[in-house]
Amino acid sequence: SQQGEEDPQALSIQEGENATMNCSYKTSINNLQWYRQNSGRGLVHLILIRSNEREKHSGRLRVTLDTSKKSSSLLITASRAADTASYFCAPSNTGGFKTIFGAGTRLFVKA
């Protein structure tokens, strides 16, 4: 198991702008996941990218993975007020069944 560290800690943007969040980790992985948490709710799985993938899209989400730099980024395009939430990355490696979450990035989208 290992922990991802999200950056920045907080991000405030206008509706319609793009939001980029970054994640760094320390050891090798076989996949990395991103989750969203609305205030006072449980986490919701957004997207998973495997170690042999460099980029993945899902609707307005784009995730990149650079295993040489041990980093990932989550891009939300054309953000909406409803995207206001905390976003967590979760790197996962073979043989581990624990996921350690970092402190997350708190995104605030102003209408």
Place this chain on the structure above:
Amino acid sequence: SQTIHQWPATLVQPVGSPLSLECTVEGTSNPNLYWYRQAAGRGLQLLFYSVGIGQISSEVPQNLSASRPQDRQFILSSKKLLLSDSGFYLCASTPAGRTDTQYFGPGTRLTVL
């Protein structure tokens, strides 16, 4: 996909009182189960995880305990609550043998006064 049920949704308890939070899972068998605690505005702290009935691993020393009496039931308990036990408790599940997607319950907001 899996559905995770947690109850109660909110709980206010006095210091020194006991605690029992329950989590049940639908839609899978023999899942890995997890209890997390989240302080206000912070990340998730892994408290316990279980890979099978009666198998509990503790991540953080504390006055909390966990039990898994049935395959899809996970219980978080305390004999005597402390003020520091306040927080948002989340139960999560992954399919057996997998570590990719975690499914989370709606959480329990615990306030210890």
